[in-house]
Amino acid sequence: MPILQSSSPDKKKEAMLLGLLILCLCSLFALSLSIGSTRIGLKGLLLILQGKDRLSAAYRIVRHIRLPRTLAALFCGMALALSGHLLQKVLHNPLAGPSIIGVNSGAGLFALLASAFFPHLIPLGTLFAFVGALGSSILVYALARRSGSTRLTIILAGVAVSSLLGSFTDTLLTLRPDTQMGRLDFLIGSFAHVPFSQVSQTSPYIIGGVLLSFLLGKDLNILALGDEVALSLGLEVGRTRFLALMLASLLSASVVSMCGLIGFVGLVVPHMMRSLVGEESALSLPLTALAGAIITLGCDLVARTVFSPYELPVGIVLSFLGSPFFLFLLFKRKRSDCHA
């Protein structure tokens, strides 16, 4: 049994990390429900979550304002982190992420188009966003592949496609300022005005996407070895890559249709997890999802509280923390490339 012995310390560490993250998420969840202009104690919170005490103001605050917001943050964090993880693995590129390679902007444009021209189809907004996200991710991938798929071309193609789609979005917002989604929240991303109905509409897509991507984990590790090696090991490379792009698009499209264009979670969180548990941990996908939820929920809490009673859109807080991290990554990469 030398194998089990030699790999067990790592497993133990990962299990501990998993426990720690779950604990962290639970406490943030409770905090997020209790903190605000009306503070609600733990006892009161438990009563409310059990469905008792329905007539109090506290119940209504939690049920209609804080719970949807908290759940939205949680789901979005998970979805974006996983989406980023999938994209980075599939495109063999550590700088890929839903907001960098055009997936988010594709989803955003299509969601906006839907709400501008087919307002009666708003409940199908997630599907529209999904089409946009999938379309732009495939476009970026095809462009990069045609021009010789180096790591740089895919980022450049993504930036170009992103800004093109972004200009369409801006044009639309200028010409039709009264679209339902035409608000600042959409462009920066915020959980403040997400109604419960929206959360319950979109969360099945996210939960489904999350579970399916867990199934893909092992295949993605094979794909990360490069197309040629993966093919020779019997992986259906094309199919796996398409599936992963589709899942990544579904996840980020769900987020966009729920709370707008939120950046950087998808880029930053997979990196943090990789540096903690390595490239191929069996738990890396669940850990990434959890960490995404924690960071998004944490940033939302910050966004709500630092300037209270005013609040910042969470996208600002995330970008504030995420942009320096991205720069750090770029420079670190450059240095290690020089050494290689």
Place this chain on the structure above:
Amino acid sequence: MLELKNISVGYRGREVVCDVSLTFRPGEITTIIGKNGTGKSTLLKSACSLLSPLSGSVVLDGKGQQEYTRRQWAKKVAFLSQDHLDSNCTVHSLVSHGRYPHLGFSKKRDEQDHLLVERALETMGLNALRHKSLLRISGGERQKAYLAMALAQDTPYIALDEPATYLDLAVQREILHLLKTLKHQGKCIIAVMHDLGSALEVSDHICLLDGGKVATYATPAELLRSEAIERVFNVECTEVSGRRGPRYLFS
């Protein structure tokens, strides 16, 4: 038996290999040699069904390549690629990936899988490096790790694209020795090689490619007699007697 029947292979319609027919048999080492850019790797990749031929067919054990799923094919044919992505996984997990085609839906490895992985690590002398990241070991060690992965795949056919190029002499000898051992285990070895001396030393058959066509397919002795090497590479070949049989000098 792996047979190539009149295959032509190319990229975007441009033929790199044209109308090649070859047979690779179990218990033999066949090497493909030739100048740079004559389609050696392309030919090898199409033999491993990594590239589909523009025309002609690839037949493995009596069944056409199309009748195999990728996974079934990978249970029979392993391929050691020439260039790898710089993956940041450990040596042990890389070698374990060799078992991928044999895993079921749950992707759980059983005792047999673990045993084969251990044996592959042992054979390549990688036990001490098992927990090292691929990025933190030398080029030769990395090549050995990928070779160990191909061994763990435990296939009757093993194709290697320049297994010993850029490696120091000790590792080169080690790999050549390994090829002979595998051959004696009854495996079919197909290798693209740059070093003519090594190719002449280990091969049962040598396929000399020139301009995408088979210039000569022969045993090493016949090849030397035919003077095809001199013609294609524009060199002079001298046989010298070494301690373990003849060796060759090219000038």
